[in-house]
Amino acid sequence: MNHNTPDAPLSPLPRTGFDRFQEAIRYARTEAMITGLAALSLYRFAAAPPPGMIERIDVLVARTRRLRSTHQIRVVRAVEPPHPVEIDALPVAPVPRALADAVSALDDAGVVRRLLTEAVSGGHCEPGAVVRELNRARLLTRPHVVDAVDSLLAEGRSIAEDRLYAMVREFALPDPLWNVDLRLPGGPHLGGVDAFWPDQSVAVELDTRAPRQDDDALWTEYTRKREHLERLGITVVHLTPRKLRESMDQQATVVRTALMAAGDRQPAAYVVVLPR
Template sequence: MTHEAPLTPPTPRRPEAAPAAPRVTTLLALRAEGVPAATTRRRCRPGGPWQMPLPGVVLLHPGPPDGHELLHAALLYTGGAEAGSVITGLAALAVQGVTSAGAPDAARRVDVLVPHTRRLRSLARVRVLRTARPPRPRRIAGLPVAPAARALADALAHLEEPAALRRPLEEAVRLGLCAPRAVVAELEQTGRLDEPPVARAVEGLLAAARPAAEELLFHMVRQGTLPDPCWNVGLWLPDGPFLGDVDAYWPESSVAVRLDTRLPRQRGAAPTPDEAEATRREQTLRGLGVTVVRITPRALHASWRRQANAVRAALRAGATRPGTDWVVVLPR
């Protein structure tokens, strides 16, 4: 891992503010304002000043709807936030600043989560996803959207080709909108995590998350004023077995840091042979006096200062113990 200057975690791009008065409404709302349904329908005829892109939803101009109007129309068709409707999938990612998810347009569907008790059907550009696990929505640009991890899982669960979600997956993680483990946890709920295409997409997500986590680890060391470690090294016994790879190592204090980007095991699942071997090697390192500090990318995003303090405490404790001069440090 090579670096020229300390980096800070990227700040998610904020979507533009919602228009003050969206030009989309409903037949019922217009009727409440005194506009008869017959008048509304007449104005929505071809060539008229209004249009009806979805049943009961009225666009108050004749031109093509923009992305924000499409999302409002989808919400109004499904009953709105008051009825528990939440935008999810690629549209929710786009609202949260994931540019590779693509902006909503007339050629793409908008996924909307609704309570499982609702009896709505998908129609035109709106795909209705009934759920017994409604997420706590984020309110962005006046729209209730699913958190990025849930939006990614919903998008992945309904794409014919999961590989198409690789770039949005990588971008959402890079922007710090979600942690890979949160996406995996959501995918476990869909029951599709064991499908080969989905598993490959998740493996790609974990691989994509590592460079961003490494940059944040470097930032933690520099900004936390920690001593310079040996970066990305392997630990060995002299003329002996391999003890394991670590992301940072301080030989003077025998402290190692490992970024924990492994795919979480499902509850009750036995460890794989690779996991069992990694655990055995880590236990050997600890037995030799090496302090191994595991840090998840999520913990780094949440508070790199807290993680820096934990490493600093380990370095201080290690300085008071006998050294482990028999551990050989080699580039990996």
């Protein structure tokens, strides 16, 4: 079995929790992993109970396994189980999958919101990965989950915007106009962008969309706006939260290259810039 390793070392698991988790894995035997609230406790989520306080341990196995739940162990099945992360020598489901399995058994809106928000603000994963798993588990029909997802996406956008500000500052890019709307003089609204350099006609747009049931419509609207701006001679640089987190230097180079290439392009159409 291939295991991924968390980026940062975690403190040792208390023995009482460790023994119970080991017992759950031994019960499920091969190709099994801890998931749900138990997994989030292993990731040291503040919003999850500590390992020793987990009443029932969720264990993720392949759908074809013949295994029954017990009083202390809940068997969760997957058509294609993900690659586990190894924590304290235990196989653990990745955070997005563990969150979905935890949320499926929770009715407390406050707990669900705190878990989802901590996943993003704590740097465990991107909002899109969480929403994909919630959608796969058909949890986006539950009102308290939808409300929590809205908070999650707002948190994810705020973090991505902070990273964009940091990129401009740390890599000494020219100061743009932040969070503006673009409009043709006396004409239609062209849409909002997260950063705009009017002298070079370069815009940056953060793609913080998440795959939800209306994703196709959102993607169509986003593509239409981008194509319209580019027909007017405005270069649109598309950045995702993950790219900013994992390769900020490369994204800064992309933006710098677009700014430097402005002199080689035909002049862009004049647009009115308004605060958003």
